[in-house]
Amino acid sequence: MCKAEFLTVAKPSESLYTVKKSKFISNVVPIKDNEEAEDYIKKIRKKYWDATHNVYAYVLGLNDDIQKFSDDGEPSGTAGKPVLEVIKSNNVKNVLIVVTRYFGGILLGAGGLVRAYSESASRGLKNSSIIKKIRCNAYKITTDYNMLGKVQWELNQRNIIISDISYTENVQMNIYVPIIYNIDLEQLISNITSGSALIEWVGNYYATQ
Template sequence: MDEYRTLARAGVHEIEVNRSRFRCALAPAADEQAARDFVARVGREHADASHNCWAYVVGADAAVQRSGDDGEPGGTAGLPMLQMLLRRDMRYVVAVVTRHFGGVKLGAGGLIRAYGGVVGEALDAVGTLTRRRFRLVAVVVDHRRAGRLQNDLRAAGRVVRDVRYGEFVTLELGLPDAELEAFGSWLADATAGTATLAVGGEVFADAP
């Protein structure tokens, strides 16, 4: 998994299906505990609702996937919500759909469409971001060349994540693995071979 999508922000979206109201609350979830806390909080806020069904996905590789039907027929609520999150490549996200029953039974197919559908609509309404896998690299350069190098990096579309000043200036960037060799050659040309490049670990960051 070299990229995934996550929420741009928390938000709420509501639809009505045959007089039942389906309110989807979405929030970022850095870990499973944060997801559980959000599910519990929404459940307390809407304790009078017919159901508070939920689903969440945590981990860049979707290692944690959980869902719950909260009294709806098994597989008609939490699972279609979870499937919608996975279909959209969503990660680090929790969704809770609060249903206020309107008196008309929807049947299994209707419930699946309603719960999955409101999550999809909520994702569209709230907005998502793409995060891509990058390799952290540290460029160490003398003070005299640091300012010009930063300008050259910006002109080349490179985002400097951090700048540290000491005896030398250290610029931290994130690069796709496939571009490391070419970047090393570019850096040597740009600094007349005076800069050093240290390759570090991996990180996911918002794609430009």
């Protein structure tokens, strides 16, 4: 059964955190599958080819179906696992975090490494902005310009998500109705426009509210 909603990140980000002269660069990115995750890890390793470590962790699936991490040479349990725990504790899905470390010459110890990688990952998530995705029924509505304002007002009153609007001979808009809403959209639009609007169901999607 598909979840009605989940948390993820809005955008990729890069963050710098320095502790005892070691630099920790956190790259956070939303991902769709294993292939995309592994390709991005390779990209980061190539970009920071001279780094001491490129640690990563990612979670895929709305039930955390795939969880993967790597310490990349750091002592076991001090790097990749803490980054993974940051992802899980924030309950975000379909997210990859790569933390690149440039060693500053001062040993941090096991506890210091755990704290540093956790803090770097947390800052990265914050900079990527955690957002909520809601499972919706998607529709395309075509109406004339005279009805546009009324349709928009009625949809906004019900917190229905209005996406792209294109203005041609008529007005076309893509809208998303959260599945948890008990709304008969076709009947609603028909009532608003006296049956003049065209309503097409497109499918089920996760949209940002």
